[in-house]
Amino acid sequence: MDSPIQIDFIRWIVFLPLLGAIVNGLLGAKIQKSMGKGAIGLIACAPVVIAFGLSVWALFILIGLEPEKRFLIDNLYRWIDLGSLKVDMAFMIDPLSAVMILVVTGIGGLIHIYATGYMHDDNAFWRFFAYLNLFTAAMLTLVLGDSLLLLFVGWEGVGLCSYALIGFWYTDHANARAGNKAFIVNRVGDFGFVLGMFLLFWSLDAQGHASLTFREMVQWAPTIKDMMIWGMPVATVATLFLFVGATGKSAQIPLFVWLPDAMAGPTPVSALIHAATMVTAGVYMTARMNVFFSMAPDTLNVIAIIGVATALVAATIALTQYDIKKVLAYSTVSQLGYMFIGVGVGGYAAAIFHLMTHAFFKACLFLGSGSVIHAMHHEQDMRKMGGLKQWMPITFATFFISVLAIAGFPPFAGFFSKDEILWLAASNHHWVIWFLALCGAGMTAFYMFRQLFMTFYGECRADHHTKEHLHESPSVMTMPLIVLAAGAVLAGFIGLPAVLGGSQFAHWLEPVIQAHAEEHGSHAMEWGLMALSVGVASCGAFIAYLMYRRESLSPEIFANLAGGFFYRLFDRKWYVDEVYQAVFVNGSLLLADLLSAFDKYVVDGIVNGAASVTRFISWLNGLFDQYIIDGIVNAVADITFWAGNKFRRVQTGNINSYLYGILIAVALAIIVKLRYWS
Amino acid sequence: MAPNELSSYLIIGAILFALGLFSVLTRRNAISVLMGVELILNSANINYVAFSHFGSGNTDGQIYAIFVIMLAAAEAAVGLAIVLAIFQLFHTIDVEAAETLKD
Numbered sequence: 194m195d196s197p198i199q200i201d202f203i204r205w206i207v208f209l210p211l212l213g214a215i216v217n218g219l220l221g222a223k224i225q226k227s228m229g230k231g232a233i234g235l236i237a238c239a240p241v242v243i244a245f246g247l248s249v250w251a252l253f254i255l256i257g258l259e260p261e262k263r264f265l266i267d268n269l270y271r272w273i274d275l276g277s278l279k280v281d282m283a284f285m286i287d288p289l290s291a292v293m294i295l296v297v298t299g300i301g302g303l304i305h306i307y308a309t310g311y312m313h314d315d316n317a318f319w320r321f322f323a324y325l326n327l328f329t330a331a332m333l334t335l336v337l338g339d340s341l342l343l344l345f346v347g348w349e350g351v352g353l354c355s356y357a358l359i360g361f362w363y364t365d366h367a368n369a370r371a372g373n374k375a376f377i378v379n380r381v382g383d384f385g386f387v388l389g390m391f392l393l394f395w396s397l398d399a400q401g402h403a404s405l406t407f408r409e410m411v412q413w414a415p416t417i418k419d420m421m422i423w424g425m426p427v428a429t430v431a432t433l434f435l436f437v438g439a440t441g442k443s444a445q446i447p448l449f450v451w452l453p454d455a456m457a458g459p460t461p462v463s464a465l466i467h468a469a470t471m472v473t474a475g476v477y478m479t480a481r482m483n484v485f486f487s488m489a490p491d492t493l494n495v496i497a498i499i500g501v502a503t504a505l506v507a508a509t510i511a512l513t514q515y516d517i518k519k520v521l522a523y524s525t526v527s528q529l530g531y532m533f534i535g536v537g538v539g540g541y542a543a544a545i546f547h548l549m550t551h552a553f554f555k556a557c558l559f560l561g562s563g564s565v566i567h568a569m570h571h572e573q574d575m576r577k578m579g580g581l582k583q584w585m586p587i588t589f590a591t592f593f594i595s596v597l598a599i600a601g602f603p604p605f606a607g608f609f610s611k612d613e614i615l616w617l618a619a620s621n622h623h624w625v626i627w628f629l630a631l632c633g634a635g636m637t638a639f640y641m642f643r644q645l646f647m648t649f650y651g652e653c654r655a656d657h658h659t660k661e662h663l664h665e666s667p668s669v670m671t672m673p674l675i676v677l678a679a680g681a682v683l684a685g686f687i688g689l690p691a692v693l694g695g696s697q698f699a700h701w702l703e704p705v706i707q708a709h710a711e712e713h714g715s716h717a718m719e720w721g722l723m724a725l726s727v728g729v730a731s732c733g734a735f736i737a738y739l740m741y742r743r744e745s746l747s748p749e750i751f752a753n754l755a756g757g758f759f760y761r762l763f764d765r766k767w768y769v770d771e772v773y774q775a776v777f778v779n780g781s782l783l784l785a786d787l788l789s790a791f792d793k794y795v796v797d798g799i800v801n802g803a804a805s806v807t808r809f810i811s812w813l814n815g816l817f818d819q820y821i822i823d824g825i826v827n828a829v830a831d832i833t834f835w836a837g838n839k840f841r842r843v844q845t846g847n848i849n850s851y852l853y854g855i856l857i858a859v860a861l862a863i864i865v866k867l868r869y870w871s
Numbered sequence: 872m873a874p875n876e877l878s879s880y881l882i883i884g885a886i887l888f889a890l891g892l893f894s895v896l897t898r899r900n901a902i903s904v905l906m907g908v909e910l911i912l913n914s915a916n917i918n919y920v921a922f923s924h925f926g927s928g929n930t931d932g933q934i935y936a937i938f939v940i941m942l943a944a945a946e947a948a949v950g951l952a953i954v955l956a957i958f959q960l961f962h963t964i965d966v967e968a969a970e971t972l973k974d
Contacts, residue, residue, distance in 0.1 A: 847966070847967055848904065848966045848969075849896060849897075849899075849966065849967065852895055852896055853896065856892070856896070
C-alpha cells in the first residue's frame with residue numbers, strides 16, 4: 194500500500210463549520226443583539242461556503258491523480274492507542290468522500306443561505322445557525338473520517354443535531370416529542386451499528402489485523418471470509434448489524450417512523466438533514482463498507498427486500514397525505530428505499546448516484562415547499578393552497594423541474610439515477626424487486642404531480658387575508674432554488690446509462706467501490722426497460738392530472754376501492770405508529786411499571802425488612818441491656834444493700850454484747866487451738 | 872497450796888481476771904466497766920510478774936507490767952473522758968443506754 198498523500202487543509206473542511214457553530218453558539222446572542230442577524234448569517238454561511246471551496250480544490254487534486262492513487266489524508270494525531278486498537282484522528286478524501294463533501298457543503302451551503310431568509314423572523318436565529326453549522330461539521334466528520342469509529346462520531350453528532358433541530362421550536366410539545374422520537378428511534382439503530390463495528394473489529398483482530406481504518410479494513414477483509422459466528426458467516430452478521438444502524442439513520446423499515454415526524458422542524462432543516470444529507474448517511478456507510486457487504490449475499494438480499502418494501506410502503510402513504518411536507522417526507526423515505534434497492538442488488542455506485550441527484554431535487558422540493566409555507570404564513574395543508582403559480586413563478590418553476598426529476602422523466606437527474614437502480618435490479622434477474630420498484634416509481638409520479646397540481650394550479654383556496662399577502666420569496670431564498678433546480682436538471686448527465694455511453698460517475702467511484710453489480714442484458718432490453726419506466730411515470734402523472742387538474746376523474750373512486758380499506762390503511766400510515774405505540778412504547782412503559790413495582794415491593798421490601806430486623810434486634814439488645822446487664826449490676830447493689838441492712842443489726846452499740854462476742858470468740862479460739870493444733 | 876509458788880500467783884491472777892471479766896460483762900455502769908477492765912489488766916500484770924520471777928530469769932515480764940500500768944493509766948484517762956462525753960450526751964452513764972448506733 195503506498196503511503197497516502199498528506200493534505201493539511203482537509204481538517205479545515207470540518208473545523209470551519211465547527212468554528213462557526215462555536216462562535217454562534219457561545220456569542221450568538223450578543224452578536225445578534227449588537228450587530229444584527231446579518232452578522233449571524235455571515236458567520237454561519239461563510240465557513241460552509243469556504244468549506245465548499247476547499248472541497249472543490251480537493252476534487253481537483255483528486256482528478257489530477259492516477260485513479261488508484263486518489264486518496265488524500267490529513268492525520269491530526271493518534272486518538273486512541275489501546276492494545277491492538279489504534280485509531281487516528283484523521284480525515285481522508287477519496288472519490289466517495291469527495292462526492293459526499295461536495296453534496297454536504299454545496300447543497301448545505303445553499304440551504305444555509307436560504308435559511309437566512311426563511312428564519313429571518315425568528316428570534317432564536319443565532320441558535321438555529323449554531324445547530325445548523327454543528328450539524329454540517331458532524332456530517333463532514335461522518336463522511337471524511339478515515340475510520341469506522343470516526344464515522345460513528347459524526348453519525349452520533351448528526352443524530353444529536355437532528356434532535357436539536359427537529360425540536361427547534363420546542364415550546365410546542367409536539368415538536369419536542371418529534372425530536373425525542375427521532376433521537377430514540379435512531380438510538381435503536383445506533384446500537385446495531387455499534388455491534389456491527391465491534392464484531393468486525395473482533396473478527397479482524399482474531400485474524401491478526403485489528404483495525405478500524407477503512408483502508409486497512411478493506412485490505413484485510415478477505416481474511417474474515419471463512420469465519421463463522423452463531424452458524425453464520427461473520428460478514429453476514431456484522432453487515433446485518435451495520436444495516437440495522439443504516440435503517441435507523443436512513444429511515445428504512447422498521448425504523449422509518451421518526452422521519453415523517455421530523456418535519457416538525459423548520460423547513461430548511463427538513464431539506465438539509467431529512468432529505469439531502471443526514472438520512473443518506475446509511476447509504477454512504479453501506480457504500481463505504483461495500484467490500485464487507487459484497488461478502489454477504491444474504492445481507493444484500495435482506496437490504497433489497499427492506500429497500501423495496503420501504504419504497505412501496507412510504508409511496509402508498511404519500512398518496513394520501515395533505516400536509517405538503519409530509520408528502521415530501523414519505524417521498525424521501527421512499528427514495529431512500531430505492532437507494533437501498535441499489536445497494537441490495539450490488540449497485541453501490543448507483544445508490545450513491547441516486548443519493549446525489551436526490552439531494553438536489555429533494556432539497557429543491559423541500560426549499561420550494563418552504564417558500565410556499567413562508568408565503569402562506571406557515572400553512573402546510575395543501576387543501577388550503579392552489580393556484581400559487583401566478584404569485585410565485587420562480588418557486589413554481591423550480592418546483593416543477595424537481596417534480597419532473599423525482600418522477601423520473603428524462604433528461605432530468607432522477608431519471609438517470611432511478612433508472613440505473615431499476616436496470617441493475619432487472620439485469621440481475623431480481624424481477625419481483627424490479628416490478629415492485631417500478632410500481633413505486635409510478636406512485637412517485639402520481640403523488641408528486643398531485644402535490645404540484647394541488648399547490649400551484651387551480652383556484653386558490655386560501656382565506657382572504659392570506660391571499661392578500663401572497664408574494665414571491667426574497668431572492669436570498671429563490672437563488673438557492675434556482676441553483677438546486679439547475680442541479681436537478683444537470684446532475685444526471687454524469688451518470689449516463691450504459692447505452693448512452695456509460696456512467697462517468699460509477700467510473701469515478703471505482704477506486705472505492707471495487708464490487709460491481711454485473712449487468713446481464715442486451716441494449717435492446719435496457720432501452721425497453723427505460724421506455725417502460727418512463728411510461729409508468731407518465732401514467733402516474735396523467736392520473737394525477739385527471740384527478741387534480743381536469744378533475745374529470747374523482748379520487749373517490751380510488752379511495753373507495755375495497756370499501757375504503759386501502760385508503761384508510763395508507764391514510765393511517767399502515768398503522769405503524771399505532772402498532773409501535775402498542776408494542777414498544779406501551780411495552781416499555783409496562784416493563785417500567787413492572788420494574789417500578791419490583792423496586793417498590795421487592796427491593797424496597799428487602800431493604801425495609803433488613804431495617805426492621807435490625808431495629809428488632811436492637812430493641813432486643815436494649816431489653817437485654819436494660820434487664821439482664823443492668824439487672825445483674827442492680828442486683829449486686831441490692832443484695833449488698835440488703836445484707837448491709839441486715840447485718841447492721843449486729844452493730845447494736847451495746848458494749849456488753851460486744852464483749853460477750855469477744856469472750857465467746859476468744860474462748861472458741863482457745864478451744865480450737867488446744868483441741869486441733871496442739 | 873504453798874504461798875511461795877507460781878501456781879498460787881496464777882490462781883490469784885485467774886480469780887482477778889474472772890472478777891474483772893464478770894464486772895465488765897455484767898455492770899451497766901460505765902465506770903464499773905472501766906474498773907473491770909482495770910482488774911483484767913492487773914490480773915495480766917500479776918501473771919507477767921509471776922512468770923518473770925519464777926520462769927525466765929530475766930526482767931522482761933516486769934518491764935511489760937510497767938508498760939501495762941502506764942497503758943492502764945492512759946486507758947483510764949481516755950475511758951473517763953468517753954464516759955464524760957456519754958454523760959453529757961445521754962445524761963446517764965448506763966452503757967446500755969448508748970445504743971443509737973443500732974438504728
